[in-house]
Amino acid sequence: MSGDALLRFADEVGAAGRPEAVPQAAELHLVTFALDREHYGIPVQRVREVIRVGEITRVPQAPEHVRGVTNLRGRILPVVELRSRLGLLPAVLTPRSRIVVTEAQGRVLGLLVDAVLQVTRIPADTVQPAPDDVMTPQADWLAGVARRPDRLLILLELDAVLQPQR
Amino acid sequence: MPGDNAFGELIDEYVVECLPLAERAADALVELERRRRAGTGGEELLGSIEGWLHTVKGNSAMMGLAAIQEAAHVLEDLCAALADQRGPTGEALLALMVEGGGLLVDQVRGAPTGAAPEGSAAWLSRARERAGADHAGNGRGADRRRGERRRGGAESDGANVVRVDFRRLDTLLEVLGEGLIEQAALVEAFRRVSRRTAAVPGMPDLDRAILALEKTMKRLEEIVMATRLLPISTVFGRFPRLLRGVAEGEGKRVRLLMAGGDTALDKAVLDRLGEPLLHLLTNAVVHGIESPAERRRAGKPEEGVLSLAAISRSGRVAIEVADDGRGLDEERIRARAAAMGIEPGAEGADPQGLIFQPGFSTAESVSGLAGRGVGLDVAAAAVRALGGTIAVRSQGGQGSAFLLDLPLTLAIVRSLIVEVDQERYAVPIAQVVATVRADPKALHQINHRGVAVWRGDLIQVTDGGELLGTGSDVEPPGERRGRRFYVVISSGGRRRGILVDRLIGHMDVVVKGLDPALGRPDVVSGTTILGDGRVACILDPVRILEQRVPA
Amino acid sequence: MSRAFLFVDDSPLHHQMYRLIFTRGPLAGNTLYHASNGREGYALLTQHPELTLVFLDLNMPEMNGLELLARRAVEGLHPHVPIVLVTTESAEEDEARARTAGAWDYLRKPFQPSDVERLVARALAQAPGTAA
Numbered sequence: 138m139s140g141d142a143l144l145r146f147a148d149e150v151g152a153a154g155r156p157e158a159v160p161q162a163a164e165l166h167l168v169t170f171a172l173d174r175e176h177y178g179i180p181v182q183r184v185r186e187v188i189r190v191g192e193i194t195r196v197p198q199a200p201e202h203v204r205g206v207t208n209l210r211g212r213i214l215p216v217v218e219l220r221s222r223l224g225l226l227p228a229v230l231t232p233r234s235r236i237v238v239t240e241a242q243g244r245v246l247g248l249l250v251d252a253v254l255q256v257t258r259i260p261a262d263t264v265q266p267a268p269d270d271v272m273t274p275q276a277d278w279l280a281g282v283a284r285r286p287d288r289l290l291i292l293l294e295l296d297a298v299l300q301p302q303r
Numbered sequence: 304m305p306g307d308n309a310f311g312e313l314i315d316e317y318v319v320e321c322l323p324l325a326e327r328a329a330d331a332l333v334e335l336e337r338r339r340r341a342g343t344g345g346e347e348l349l350g351s352i353e354g355w356l357h358t359v360k361g362n363s364a365m366m367g368l369a370a371i372q373e374a375a376h377v378l379e380d381l382c383a384a385l386a387d388q389r390g391p392t393g394e395a396l397l398a399l400m401v402e403g404g405g406l407l408v409d410q411v412r413g414a415p416t417g418a419a420p421e422g423s424a425a426w427l428s429r430a431r432e433r434a435g436a437d438h439a440g441n442g443r444g445a446d447r448r449r450g451e452r453r454r455g456g457a458e459s460d461g462a463n464v465v466r467v468d469f470r471r472l473d474t475l476l477e478v479l480g481e482g483l484i485e486q487a488a489l490v491e492a493f494r495r496v497s498r499r500t501a502a503v504p505g506m507p508d509l510d511r512a513i514l515a516l517e518k519t520m521k522r523l524e525e526i527v528m529a530t531r532l533l534p535i536s537t538v539f540g541r542f543p544r545l546l547r548g549v550a551e552g553e554g555k556r557v558r559l560l561m562a563g564g565d566t567a568l569d570k571a572v573l574d575r576l577g578e579p580l581l582h583l584l585t586n587a588v589v590h591g592i593e594s595p596a597e598r599r600r601a602g603k604p605e606e607g608v609l610s611l612a613a614i615s616r617s618g619r620v621a622i623e624v625a626d627d628g629r630g631l632d633e634e635r636i637r638a639r640a641a642a643m644g645i646e647p648g649a650e651g652a653d654p655q656g657l658i659f660q661p662g663f664s665t666a667e668s669v670s671g672l673a674g675r676g677v678g679l680d681v682a683a684a685a686v687r688a689l690g691g692t693i694a695v696r697s698q699g700g701q702g703s704a705f706l707l708d709l710p711l712t713l714a715i716v717r718s719l720i721v722e723v724d725q726e727r728y729a730v731p732i733a734q735v736v737a738t739v740r741a742d743p744k745a746l747h748q749i750n751h752r753g754v755a756v757w758r759g760d761l762i763q764v765t766d767g768g769e770l771l772g773t774g775s776d777v778e779p780p781g782e783r784r785g786r787r788f789y790v791v792i793s794s795g796g797r798r799r800g801i802l803v804d805r806l807i808g809h810m811d812v813v814v815k816g817l818d819p820a821l822g823r824p825d826v827v828s829g830t831t832i833l834g835d836g837r838v839a840c841i842l843d844p845v846r847i848l849e850q851r852v853p854a
Numbered sequence: 855m856s857r858a859f860l861f862v863d864d865s866p867l868h869h870q871m872y873r874l875i876f877t878r879g880p881l882a883g884n885t886l887y888h889a890s891n892g893r894e895g896y897a898l899l900t901q902h903p904e905l906t907l908v909f910l911d912l913n914m915p916e917m918n919g920l921e922l923l924a925r926r927a928v929e930g931l932h933p934h935v936p937i938v939l940v941t942t943e944s945a946e947e948d949e950a951r952a953r954t955a956g957a958w959d960y961l962r963k964p965f966q967p968s969d970v971e972r973l974v975a976r977a978l979a980q981a982p983g984t985a986a
Binding site: 191192194195196197198199200203205206207208211212213215217244246299 | 480481484726770771772773815818819820821822824825826827830832836837838839840
């Protein structure tokens with residue numbers, strides 16, 4: 138994301154936090170990002186910021202999907218390997234990789250993604266559940282699928298992603 | 304009601320002032336009762352007790368807390384009555400007063416919410432009756448004593464005391480921590496620059512300035528840490544009264560001796576120390592000290608002795624909880640271990656280690672208190688969570704002693720920074736005994752485990768990469784990637800060497816807790832941020848040494 | 855016009871109470887001095903002859919209220935500064951004892967802000983050469 142786009146993005150995320158920016162009931166306000174070739178979305182209200190990937194320090198015996206921790210302005214931020222959490226191979230870091238800093242029940246966690254795309258609103262009626270055999274029990278993170286004009290957007294159940302799983 | 308009282312908003316200050324006074328009075332009443340029973344007088348305590356009660360009474364009156372005011376007033380009257388009483392009536396009266404003391408403490412504690420402890424109204428009517436009966440003979444004696452009364456000197460200069468929410472001190476420490484990190488970054492940047500630049504005008508000045516900054520930050524650190532220190536007596540003080548109830552319930556006679564009350568600890572450690580200590584003390588009363596009859600048969604005085612002592616030593620605090628009871632019954636412990644399926648001779652299967660395992664209790668009867676074996680393992684876990692160790696020494700028939708070793712503070716840890724497989728780790732200096740150059744010829748293998756001769760002893764040596772999950776387990780230890788040093792860590796009598804690639808230096812690191820998302824690693828106790836902004840894990844030598852090392 | 859007041863009491867809570875009284879309502883805006891025992895109180899009294907009124911607790915360590923009054927009488931220190939003895943004792947002999955010792959008046963605990971205000975008003979009215 139270029140410098141300008143990042144600033145615009147920051148404005149958008151910031152705007153989402155203000156009371157008057159609450160989206161209407163019929164819309165979902167999402168941050169979208171890419172893992173491999175698929176696009177995913179999470180609610181913008183849960184995103185605190187997006188940061189570049191600095192040094193991620195490994196923590197011995199950390200749970201399976203925690204890649205490590207990083208320094209976020211003096212605060213220790215655990216970084217979740219979102220790819221492995223979703224059943225993909227771990228990320229290879231590129232200049233486009235980012236950490237999406239999210240909030241869940243007062244805890245702050247970072248999600249490692251291949252690239253952050255945009256902040257967008259989609260009509261709620263474009264969301265449908267994934268087909269039955271796609272929704273396996275392990276896929277507790279799958280909240281649904283949104284059909285966009287040009288592609289499919291996979292919606293994540295953020296609390297499930299961030300909870301330690303079975 | 305505090306609400307409509309002119310001083311209502313000072314309710315917290317009221318509690319801060321009067322709760323210690325009420326506790327002191329209640330504790331002193333317990334002590335007085337003990338001394339009377341032992342025949343060693345105790346009347347000299349009455350003056351102080353009356354003084355404390357008098358202050359609580361006055362303050363409660365000012366705050367419009369009528370019930371507390373009355374309770375304190377009646378207790379004061381009973382003190383006066385007690386002075387003239389001997390024998391069984393005196394005993395009953397004293398028991399009534401001890402009860403009232405405990406209730407008064409609860410009343411003061413509950414003042415902000417208006418919570419009245421159960422039984423306080425009933426106690427008050429009984430006490431009033433008793434006080435009324437004695438009032439006739441009382442008269443001027445009480446006043447005379449009051450006139451002579453010196454209130455125990457205020458331990459703090461009341462007029463110059465400021466009340467600060469402890470969370471502000473936490474914030475202060477956090478910001479100090481950031482300062483320390485930034486200072487480290489500055490020092491590192493300066494080092495990098497000075498390595499490349501030869502003599503440049505201004506360098507010596509910069510060097511001096513940085514040195515001065517380091518000195519000031521060190522002083523600041525000491526001052527900030529000192530604001531968080533409280534004497535351990537704040538935790539000790541509750542014990543006599545609490546244990547009295549336990550001892551009575553168990554039909555035991557126990558005397559509690561305490562020493563080192565002015566040993567100071569960080570409040571964060573203190574807050575979490577009370578419960579484990581109480582567990583250990585309760586356990587000693589319930590399981591350690593024998594009944595008076597049994598003690599007589601064993602030729603011991605009927606009254607058992609519990610001692611609690613604290614002493615600070617080079618950045619740590621040692622606390623001993625000892626009793627002169629029956630000591631650990633090693634036979635029964637071994638039998639119980641066998642029944643639980645624990646093999647004898649397994650590491651950590653010595654009786655001293657076993658009693659700290661969950662579910663371990665050799666008590667036949669399961670009393671409501673410590674009888675379930677819950678106390679000891681919970682206490683041990685709490686001590687370890689504080690970064691401390693616990694061990695026990697026992698002599699059959701003569702008694703046991705629990706030894707706790709705790710850090711003074713949780714917040715900043717002086718550490719040795721090491722590097723293993725390009726990751727850096729902080730090792731708390733308190734558990735580092737030595738750093739040794741790893742000579743491959745001096746490292747051996749026994750039973751698939753690395754071993755070295757160090758200062759005449761044979762110690763186990765573990766590869767750092769293997770311990771921390773960054774190494775492969777293919778090559779024998781020591782030859783793996785040419786680890787150049789090993790760090791000898793020590794805790795609880797055990798020692799081990801950890802092979803590392805580099806020794807980086809010493810640093811006071813600010814401990815940042817382990818986020819719950821990181822699970823509960825066995826080898827790491829926290830994280831910190833080093834001078835270059837990178838996060839480093841802080842190793843937990845205590846836990847590392849407690850584990851068995853896999854082949 | 856800003857007046858000066860001295861509070862001598864070993865109870866931090868009481869100092870807070872005095873501060874509360876002297877920062878709200880009619881008594882706001884004056885200079886306040888605090889001492890936590892008689893010895894400190896005597897020292898502050900010595901340094902401030904301009905005091906309008908002193909509130910002196912009876913029961914304190916290191917020189918109680920009566921001792922302070924006695925010492926002042928013996929040394930003749932600032933006899934024009936009125937001192938109020940504050941105590942919980944309520945018998946008449948106590949009151950008489952206080953006055954003989956040299957207290958200007960006597961304040962019984964528990965007291966209300968209004969009791970303090972009344973005492974201050976009287977002290978001001980009596981002080982030589984004071985305007986309103």
